[in-house]
Amino acid sequence: MRGITNMDSYISNPHFQPKEMHIKPHSVYKEFAMKAFRIFLYCLPVIIFIFPFMVLITRSFFSYEESVGYTEGLGLFPKVWTLESYKEAFGNEEIRNGLLTGLKNTMIIVVCNVIGVPLTAFMSAYAFTKIKFKFRKVIFTVALGTIMIPGILLMIPVYQIFWKMGWTNTILPLTIPCFFGGGILNIFMIMQFIRSIPKEIDEAAILDGANLPTRMFGLTLPLIKPIIIYLMVTCFFGAWNDFAGPLMYIKSTAPESFTLNLYIYYEYLSETSLVTMRPNVQMVFGVLMMIPMFVIFVIFQKHLVAGLTFGAVKE
Amino acid sequence: MTRKTKNKIKENIVGYTLIFPLLLSLTVFTIYPLLLALFQSFFKDLTIKKYMNYDWGTFGFDNYIHAFQDESFWKSLRLTFTYTAISVPLILTLSFVAAYFLSKEFKGVKVFRILYYLPCLIPGIVSAIIYKYMYAGDAYGFFNSLFYTLGIRNFPADAAIAFFDSEQEAVAMISFISMGLFGIGGSSPFWIAGFKSIPKSYYEAAEIDGISRPRIFFKITIPMMSKYIFFQVISAFIAAFQVGQGVLQFSATGGKNGNLTFLGLTIYNSTQSVGGYNFGYASALSYILFVIIAGLSIILFRYNKFVYYEGDN
Numbered sequence: 001m002r003g004i005t006n007m008d009s010y011i012s013n014p015h016f017q018p019k020e021m022h023i024k025p026h027s028v029y030k031e032f033a034m035k036a037f038r039i040f041l042y043c044l045p046v047i048i049f050i051f052p053f054m055v056l057i058t059r060s061f062f063s064y065e066e067s068v069g070y071t072e073g074l075g076l077f078p079k080v081w082t083l084e085s086y087k088e089a090f091g092n093e094e095i096r097n098g099l100l101t102g103l104k105n106t107m108i109i110v111v112c113n114v115i116g117v118p119l120t121a122f123m124s125a126y127a128f129t130k131i132k133f134k135f136r137k138v139i140f141t142v143a144l145g146t147i148m149i150p151g152i153l154l155m156i157p158v159y160q161i162f163w164k165m166g167w168t169n170t171i172l173p174l175t176i177p178c179f180f181g182g183g184i185l186n187i188f189m190i191m192q193f194i195r196s197i198p199k200e201i202d203e204a205a206i207l208d209g210a211n212l213p214t215r216m217f218g219l220t221l222p223l224i225k226p227i228i229i230y231l232m233v234t235c236f237f238g239a240w241n242d243f244a245g246p247l248m249y250i251k252s253t254a255p256e257s258f259t260l261n262l263y264i265y266y267e268y269l270s271e272t273s274l275v276t277m278r279p280n281v282q283m284v285f286g287v288l289m290m291i292p293m294f295v296i297f298v299i300f301q302k303h304l305v306a307g308l309t310f311g312a313v314k315e
Numbered sequence: 316m317t318r319k320t321k322n323k324i325k326e327n328i329v330g331y332t333l334i335f336p337l338l339l340s341l342t343v344f345t346i347y348p349l350l351l352a353l354f355q356s357f358f359k360d361l362t363i364k365k366y367m368n369y370d371w372g373t374f375g376f377d378n379y380i381h382a383f384q385d386e387s388f389w390k391s392l393r394l395t396f397t398y399t400a401i402s403v404p405l406i407l408t409l410s411f412v413a414a415y416f417l418s419k420e421f422k423g424v425k426v427f428r429i430l431y432y433l434p435c436l437i438p439g440i441v442s443a444i445i446y447k448y449m450y451a452g453d454a455y456g457f458f459n460s461l462f463y464t465l466g467i468r469n470f471p472a473d474a475a476i477a478f479f480d481s482e483q484e485a486v487a488m489i490s491f492i493s494m495g496l497f498g499i500g501g502s503s504p505f506w507i508a509g510f511k512s513i514p515k516s517y518y519e520a521a522e523i524d525g526i527s528r529p530r531i532f533f534k535i536t537i538p539m540m541s542k543y544i545f546f547q548v549i550s551a552f553i554a555a556f557q558v559g560q561g562v563l564q565f566s567a568t569g570g571k572n573g574n575l576t577f578l579g580l581t582i583y584n585s586t587q588s589v590g591g592y593n594f595g596y597a598s599a600l601s602y603i604l605f606v607i608i609a610g611l612s613i614i615l616f617r618y619n620k621f622v623y624y625e626g627d628n
Contacts (some may be wrong), residue, residue, distance in 0.1 A: 042416060042427060045413065048497070052437055052449070053433045055448065123334075124336070127329075127333035132326055133326055133330025133331055143341060146341070146345050147553060148605065148609045149345065150582075150605055150608060152560075152582050153348075153601035153602065153605055154348045154352070156352065156598070157348030157352050158344055161343070161347075161348070180336040180340035180344075181334075181341065243440055261440055264440060279444070282441060282444055286440075286441030286442075289441065294436055
C-alpha cells in the first residue's frame, strides 16, 4: 500500500467515513492522553522552577520579624505583606549612595564587556578563518586547549600579576582584559558562523575593490549579527552577575571601586557587614539586581534563540 | 620579491595584527601563569609572603608526594569523580529533553521558555541565600517544612533532614546535585537554537516514509544535534570537575566530615588560612586536576569523529 501508510488517520477522518459510522480509533484516545501527559509534564517542572523565584519575591515583602522568626507551616507567604524592607533599602541616604557607586562601576564593567569581548572575539575569529597567516592552526589549537586549564590554577598567578601592576582594588582587572581576545570558546562559535557564509560573497566584494576593514565590518559582521547579539547578551549577564572576579581583586578597603554585587555583599551579606541577617532586605537587593537581567532576557529571547543556529545564513 | 611572497607577508602582518590582543592575553594571562604555577608547585610550604620575599625553600616533589599520601585528597578526588559522573549526564539529558519540548511552537511556549530560564536569572549572591533557605537543615527550612506539612515525615519524631551538612555522604551529594536541577533551563536557548536549525524537510521526509516518532528522535534529531551535544558535554565535564569554592556558600565547612569537599574546594582551602596559605600545595593540586581534565578531554575529543558537520569545516 503505497499511498496510505497510516490507516488510522484515514479512518478517523469523518470525511471518509460512511454516514452511519463514526469510529474513533484508539489513536485518538492515545493522542489525548499524550496531550494531557504533555501538559502535565510541562507544568510540573514549572512549579519547581518557580520556587526560587517565588521565594525571592515573597520574602522581600516579609517584615523583619517574620523573616528571621520561625513560622508555622510552609513559611512561603508572609502573614503581613509589608513594604518595610523596600523602604529600608532605598530610604537610607548612605545606602542609596553606595548603590549608585556600585551601579556606576558595574555599568562601566558591563559596557567594556559587552563591547570589548564580541569585538575582539570577532576580529580574532575573522583572522583565523579568512586570513592565512603562518602557524594559524597551531595557535588556534593551543588556544582551544587552554579551556582545559582549571581556573583555580591561573587565579593566583594572575592575581600576583595584577598586584605587581598595582591594579588591585580597582576595576581595571575587570575591564581591560575584555579588549584582549574575548574567550576562545566565543571565538570558536563565531568561526563556525563565518565559515557558513559562502566564499562568493567575499570574492565579489574583493572584486568590487573593498579593502579588509570594509569587508570585515561592512559585510561579514552584519551577516553574523545573530551570534554577535547572543554574545553581547551573554556578556551582559556574565558581567552583571560577576561576583568572584570583583571579590578577588577589590577588597573591602576600597569602597569606591565596588560593583553593585560587591556593595550588596559587603554591606549585607558577609560576616563583617554592619547590618547582617536581614533576609527580607537581602531579597530586595536580589529583586533589584534581577530586574535588568529579566528585562534584557525577555527583549532578546527571540534573538538569543535565533543567534545560535549554526548556518543561520543558509536560510 | 615576487608578488606571491609579498602577499604572503602582507597576510601574515594583517593576521597577526588582528589576533595580537588574543596572543597578548594568552601569553600574559594564561601561558605565563601556567608556568609560574608549575614552578611554585615544586616548593613546600610556599606562602605568598614567602614568594614575594624570594624565600622559597627547597625544590622538590614534596607537594605531590604529600598529595598522594593524603587521605583527604583521595576522598575529594573520589567525590569529584562521583559528582561529575552523576550530575553531568543527568543534567545534560534533562536539559536536552526539556529544551526539546520548549522548541516546539505551541501556544504559550514563550512563557514556558521564560519560566524555565527563571532560576538562572536570579543573581548569584542572592540565589545562594535562597537555596540555603530551601535546603536548610532545621525544621524551618523550606523543604523540611514541606515534608512535614505533606506528612511525609512527622514532627517531631523524624528529625529534619540536614541536606548539605548531612553525616551521610550520599544525602549530601544528592542534595547538591539536586540543586543543579534548577538550572536545566540555563542551556535551553542553546539547545532550542540547535533544534530549530534542523531543516524541516528532514522531518517531512521522515513523516512521509512513516517512521515512528521515537525513531525519528533518535535517528534524525539527535544526530543533527551532535555538534551541540558535543560542545555541551565538553563544557559541562570541564566545569563539573572544577566545582569547589561555590560549595562554601551552602555549607560553611564543605560538608560534615568533608562530604562535599570536592577537589576544587581542597585547592581553595589550601590557599586560605585553613590550609596555611600554602600556594605551592594548591598549585600542585591544581596541576593534578589539570592533568585529569586534559586526559579526559582528549578521550572525549576522540568522539568528535561521530559529530556530523554540515558544510566544509
